[in-house]
Amino acid sequence: MTTPLPSRPTATPARTGRGLQANRTRVALLLLVPMLVVLAAVAGYPLLRTIYLSFTEYNILTDPAPKWIGLGNYWFTTEDGVGLGVLQIPEWWQSVWNTVKFTVGSVLLETVLGLAFALIINSKIRGRGLLRTAILVPWAIPTVVSAQMWNWMYNDSFGIISDWGRRLGFLEAGQSFLSNPDTALAALVAVDVWKTTPFMALLLLAGLQTIPGDMYEAADVDGASPWTQFWRLTLPLLTPALLVALIFRTLDALRVFDMPFIVKGNAPETITMSIYARQELILNSQFGFGSAISVLIFLIIMVFTAIYVTSLRVKFD
């Protein structure tokens, strides 16, 4: 409020200056109102409604109205000692575990592969423009499409990957990496890695390009090998970009729904947190119980975001 305005050539007296500032605050608020109203309607209200529903018992098809049951959806033990709350149900923990495995696997592989792509594109070799263009292709393909493309390549009788798997002796006739519960999650990680490594590579490439070239010249003069240069120069200077990309991808992977759902539906070996929540909400019409799952996912994501904002000291001005 008391922040002085930068002095203008038209030399406004101090008093009108303050009036001007108040006026500008009003204008700013007016400009923000439409956006805030829409965000409140599509994000604020639905979130509060989800939180409220998570404390109720509400089958949207049969119950006329939600019935308040407090924390019952999260933790509830019947007189026979059966746990009915989300946190007591193995299926939820299965989905958490699947999501964690999916996230760790895909983010790690994407980072390593993305860094390799970025280094190749950043090298002064002919054809790097072509490479940069080519890696945009998986990124541009809609997730649904890439899920179906890989679904077809993984097909047990007609899929090319199953064919390769058979030739290399990994698969028997009629099997596929997707139908085997032991390899299904890894097969999904492979799809995600293919689809999102380009995004990672582009973020890291931008980071690489901020490293001044004369640093490498100096390292050359000092006789540092490319290997040493990578570990002592490139990687430390790339760390901020690497962290940002890592966190972006982690948040995405923790929320993943589309691709695993299209390829494997609600199968227990690949069900993720979001798929489990939608199964309870939409397929089983359990709006109370399903909302509790949604709230848990929301909390997990928010904790990660808080870590992100504080650890990177994101600044807005």
Next chain:
Amino acid sequence: MNSKNPVVRTVTLILFWLVVAVVLFYVLFPFYWAIKTSLTSSARLSAEALQWFPSVASFQNFVDVFITAPFGRNLLNSVVVATGTVLLSLLLSVLAAYALGKFRFQGKTILMYLILAVSVFPQIAVLSGLYTMIQTFGLYNSWGGLILSYMIFTLPFTVWTLTAFVREIPTELEEAAYVDGASPLQTLFQVLLPVMTPALVTTGLLAFINAWNEFLFALTFTTDAAAATVPPAIANFTGASQYESPFGLTMAASVIVTVPLILLVLIFQRNIVSGLTAGAVKG
């Protein structure tokens, strides 16, 4: 690559090109395979599924996808929903970005934090709330329902990126308009907006791609096959009969929606790369 030994140099170079070739194969092969499959007629598909080239290129799948499924209608829905989403979120965020980028007021930082928080909202967290809302307002199976619900992920993104852009516009422009007695809206639309065009194109394009690809809301808020957008339609393809594999049709539909996207991305390559990285790396 800076070794002086010519043999080492050549070997390194060959190895490098080998790596490049592997990378190219890896990123392009799945899409090639989809195109190949889409060009194989459903009658031949089981015999030729593993062949690297179709023996006869057939466009039957591309015709069938419009006849046996309401795919034309799905395409129209996607175009309308994605365009509507982009226009509405650009309009709202141009106003907001002007306020956030050029005005000083209390609570701005909190507001930016809030917008950042919404941008990472898991869609699933608002699904039940949105569902009851859409039910109440009768927006089921409608364009409006989808456009409205898509604001949750396009709006934070467009506000955020445009704010970053507006902040960089020299204040002199705005001051000159102010001295000439222009109102804030005149300043915004007649002075700043022309300067913002490149940012609007990039931001709009990325928002369009996100809206075009959205799956969860489209799947949940449309129950009628003719009201669906392209992603749920492609996820739910079935063959003309239960004995026919739907993969030829699915791949044809996939190619139809992907080719324009790839062309767009290639044309706007530079803008997209800078747009993707601007928000992320600067933080």
